[in-house]
Amino acid sequence: MHPTRTAGDGHPANSPFTSKSPAAVYEMRPLRTDAERAEAVALVQDRQRWLDQRGLQLTSPTDVSVVFHNRQSRLAGLFGDGKLLACMIPERSPRLRWGEDAYLYLGYVHTLPGQSDDITRLITLWASDLAARLGLPLVRTEILAREALDTGPTAALLRRLTDMGWDIRGSQLGQKGGQVARLELAAEDRPGLSPLIACHVHELLEGTDDRSSR
Template identity: 60%
Template sequence: MYEIRTLCTGAERKEAAALVQERHRWLTVRGLPMPARADSPALYRDPQAWPAGLFEGGLLLACMIPQLAPDLGWGEGPCLYLGSVHTLPDCSDDTVRLITLWASDFAARLDVPLMRAEALARSPLDVDPIAPFLRRLTDMGWEVRDPGIGRDGERVARLELAAEHRPGLSALIGCHVHDPQPAAGSWCVT
């Protein structure tokens, strides 16, 4: 069984930062876009952030920072934004599919209509090295919006997915994630 949970301990946050660094190395070796912000591993150590991780058993497969209704500067209305998403190298497709299922359901349980995310894109989307990845995302239900400047000032593909209640998902993915509004501090457990 898989589990997505808030990374609360220093050890979990350190493990997420190491995963981000490994992902950056993997991207560099393949000549794929890498965030200009070299501080993304540090985001996972920031006590003000509420990062979450996808685990299988004790293995961290992915990490992300879910945020509720941030000011993205694009799109309309409230959303669950998945920021700084990093997957364990060579495990991306299935991991991204699991994150997609979970986040769509989590957004629905938070009563927000959409999920949004951004993927680095240095070239026109149809010829960018991430084009195959974007096609896989659209196969999973994501809509690729017009490219533009993302939250970190880099050129990105803007992604949206409708929130959808997914009864029975808890049999596959357990959810132990803080409500993305840190002031509320409530738990969302399925």
């Protein structure tokens, strides 16, 4: 994942970020165009309908749509065979009500309905690896919890996430209202991940620390 670069490449020889491997199955990259943002909004709306049908609505689709349409939002998407499978807003150390140390934060994470837990597991592997390459010790995220963390659908989701390596750090009132479960993942360098997923989102994160602006 970290091949040596020469001076002629225009990148530092010790840069932890690489160009896409031709063999990579998936790609995580910024969503830059209006069309890509619209595709992300459609994914979120599809996900919300899927949740509504099961009585599991977790977030406001209207709020998310506004955020994703905002050109100032630093959106990232996971693609497989050219299809958008997940979208999110990765940030470097935004100001939360918990955890003041440096970390990679994944906000507004949504996956395409009908996908297996493999997509969530892939996001987990990618995020822990990216945090390590950025020199950050942790990944953090929050999920809206409509009920106690040890009952119902929320408990089932949290069990799957803990099986993937996430730790539950309790619950609290979220940034946008509503009770959230706090999740934390240790950073881990995964040099063998690049044939599976190519990462192009470091430019959204390098040289920024959002704690000062929130």
